[in-house]
Amino acid sequence: MNQLIQDLRTGETRLIEVPIPAVGPGQVLIRTRRSLVSPGTERMLVSFGRGNWLDKAWQQPERVKQVLNKVRTDGLRPTLETVFRKLDQPLPLGYCNVGIVLAVGEGVTDLHSGQRVVSNGPHAEAVCVARNLVAAIPDAVSDDDAAFTVMGAIGLQGIRLLNPTLGETVVVIGLGLIGLLTAQLLRLNGCRVIGTDVNEHRLTLARQFGITAINATDAVSTVLARTDNVGADGIVITASTRHDKLIAQAAQMSRKRGRIVLVGVVGLSLNRSDFYAKELTFQVSCSYGPGRYDPTYEQQGQDYPLPFVRWTENRNFQAILHLLGTKQLLVGPLISEVVRLEAYQRVYDRMNDPKASGGPMVASLFRYTESAPLESTLTLNERYVSAGSSAIGLIGAGNFAASTLLPALKAAGASVKTIASANGLSATRLAQKFAIARSTTDYQTILNDPAISLCIIATRHNSHARLTIDALQAGKHVFVEKPLAIYAPELAEIVSAQQVSERFVTVGFNRRFSPYVQKMKALVGGAASHMTLMNVVATMNAGAVPPDSWLHNRTVGGGRIPGEACHLVDLITFLTGSRVAGVCLNTMGPFSETADSASLLLRYENGATGVVNYFANGSTSYAKERVEVYTQGRTLILDNFRQLTGYGFQNFSRMTGRQDKGHAEQFRRLVAWLSNPNIRPNELLIPFADCVNATQTMLAALQSGRDKRWVPVDTNSLTTRHLR
Incomplete structure (x- = not known):
């Protein structure tokens, strides 16, 4: 299927x-x-993508600070790689979608299937949207009219925050698409608009709807004249500009104790004197209404009780659809053109160039071919991987x-045949970038392929167990x-499934493969007597x-x-040459299973001890990781996987270089094992028993926090057979 995206690196708008x-x-x-097509939002995104480095930095100064901090802690090269990766991520365009339900x-x-619905899905031939962002379309509303639902809800939410009453004078600053919809809704509310x-x-269009439309250059004096120098009761700003003058203008045309609501995007350098003398109220409106950006509402589907939250974003959608169905809200005159999705460039050229053919644009609609094929797997090239080869299937196409x-x-020279992601866009982008033969949204495609011998799972944590078992x-x-x-x-x-299948399972605890950690292991020696005298602090x-992450x-x-924190548990396991026998967890403040600042005390089977400090309350300008090893009168300090310093060693004092957390070596070993079936995987990779022990340790740590005691960790409690 086709989807429209914005390439942030090149600035190109593409149909892929x-x-x-x-x-x-x-x-x-x-x-x-x-x-x-949302002219304001999409024009802004396209302009951002087309801007140069300085333009992008100027628009996101908070990001520049983050980049500088990362350079100080991680180095220039890793930081630049991170920035380039962010710019490589395609941005889906559009958020006003009308279609037919295929599946729930x-x-x-x-x-149910076959039902007409509206959603905030992007410009794509098929979209998958959370239930609370979908509303059924009444029979009386056409597809063209229904496409305005989401935009109408944005204006409606601004009005709800303004809380106008019958007969009040309200000014709408900016008569773009949202402004024209907002002005109509205010008239329906009994306001003088x-x-x-x-x-x-745009002024001519507004007058067709019975709105008093005036040129913005004379706005303040005109509003005051039409309100007997009292000023407007309320102002809704729906314009989009970087400048601050619209805020000052809104304050000047407002009455004392008036209300100003910002729906659009404007500069926010407020002049205190403009607001002080009149005791003005200023509020920013958040998109479609209550529930927006709340994961429990949007992703988990937990609705807000109607008696307590009358107008959620979904109920705002329904309100707009009702007004469209009863012809109280008119959108037909706002439609500049209806074009096929494949003709998208014509729309964006017209949107960004007022002099383009067709005249000024208010709203354009994309029309879709309903017979276009919709496949869950896309072949990007004909590179064939034979059934006897060691091909890899990757499930997950996120940042990592x-x-x-x-x-x-x-x-490492790996042969990745197929990559899967739920939305398809991220997997396809990575497949193109890394010459992967296929992208898919059905991970069973990977599991059913006899050419694929190894499945790599890199999805969100709650799916790891299910996908591993499958x-x-x-x-x-x-x-x-x-x-x-x-x-x-x-x-x-998982342990049971591994024993039945006798396939190898390992976890991406990469830090033990870092050259710095490998050097630490060599320096402290491998003798069991040495390990018992070791203390490690990581x-x-x-x-x-963010708390809603x-x-x-x-x-x-x-x-x-x-x-x-399981990364650090495995790291200490590797350095001590033993597995965890007991754990004690101490969190900052009252215990919570989702606490993010805590210390773990680890007792190992061979008598070694470890401490894992996982802190979320430190400075971001300080290095992210530090490992200290104390053994036999000697000390090793590893600073952020960039510098290793030794104390008390005769032939070693320091090792420095670029940051290396072991990922490259980990996957080099993984590919080497796949390429040579005669190599025992435990010789190159992390034994499954170590992976189970680290996982048990973290689960026991939670038990320790709940019970406020040491909790034993026993790998053998899961099975009576040897863990491979």
Whole structure:
């Protein structure tokens, strides 16, 4: 299928072929019939993509600060690689979609196949959208009219925040698409509406809807004159500009104790005197309404109770559809043109050039061919991988796969045949970049392919166990990114599936493969007597992540400590040459399974001890990781995998170089093993028993936090057979 994207690196707007997205729990799969181009938002995104480096930096000063901090801690090269990867990520365009339901995911019971719906899906022949972002279209509303639902909801939410009353005078600054819809909605609310703009075509359109439309250059004096020098009761700013003058203008035309709501995007350098004397209220409106950007509402489908939150974003969608169906809200005059999706360039040229043929544009619609084929797997090239080869299938196409996993596999000479992702776009982009034969949204394509012997899993943490078990049952070896599992029962199922299949399973605990860590291991020696006298302290200055991040969700990310601190547990296991026998967890503040600042005390089977400090409350300008080893009167300090310093060693004092956390060596060994079946995997990679022990340790740490005691860790408790 086709999807429209913006290339942030080149600035090019492109129509690309991708597989049809997979429908998940709580989601709706929709075949698109119409989508509306949002002139303001999409013009801004296209302009950002076409801007040079200085333009991009000027528009995102907070990002520049993050980049400079990363240069100081990680070095210039890793930082530039990160920036380039961000720019390589294609940006889907569009968020006003009308179509027919193809399928619904588990838990969706009030929609059915064949039903017409509106959603905030992008410009694509098929979209997959969370249920609360989908609304059924009444029979009285045409596809063309329904395409305005999302834009109308944006204006409606601004009005709800303004809370106008019958007879009040409200000014709408900016008569673009959202402005014209907002002005109509205000008239329906019984308000006297004044619209301002500099574009005569938009002013003429506004007058057709009964709106008093005036040129923005005379807006303040005109508004004051029409309100007997009292000023407007409310102002809704729907314009888009970098300048601050519209805020000042809004304040000047407002009455004392008036209200100003920002729906558009403008400069926000407020002049205190403009607001102080009149005691003005200023508020920024967030998109479609309550629920927007709330994962529990949008992704998990938990609706807000109607008696307490009357107007959610979905109920705003329904309100707009009702007004469209009763012809109270008119959108036909706003349609500049309806074109096939394949003619997208004509629309964007017209949007960015007012002098282009066709005249000024207010709203353009894309029309879709309903007979276009929709496939879950896309063949990007005809490179054939024979059934006897050691091909790899990759499930997951997120940031880690793009930034680390695939570059390391490519450098190691791996043969990746198929890559899978739920939305199809990310997998296709990476398949093109790394010369992978196929992209798919159905991971069963990988499991059913006899040419693929190894399945690499790099998805969100809650899917690791299920995908690992499915791959083992399909007869595949498995390399799964950490963590192996986030709950004890699923870990037991993995162990059982591994024993039945006798396939090899390992986890991406890459740090033990770092050349710095390998040097540490060589320096402290491998004798068992030396290991018993070892103390290791590993600290991760992880930094804070937003509280609504999926990493904090126990059922999705598992929590940051089980999901990330396991790296350091395995690292200490490698250095001590032993497995964890007991763990004690101490969190900062009251215990929570999703706490992200804590210390773990580790007791090893051979008597060695370890401490893992995982902190989210440190400075981002300080190095992220530090490892200290104390043994037999000697000390090793590893600083952020860039510098290793030794104290008390006769022939070693320091090792420095570029940051290397072991990913390259890890995948070099993985590919070497796949290429030579005579090599025992435990000789090159992390034994499955070590992976199970690290996972058990993290689960036991949570138990320790709950019970406030040391908790034993016993790998043998999961099985009576030897773990391969």
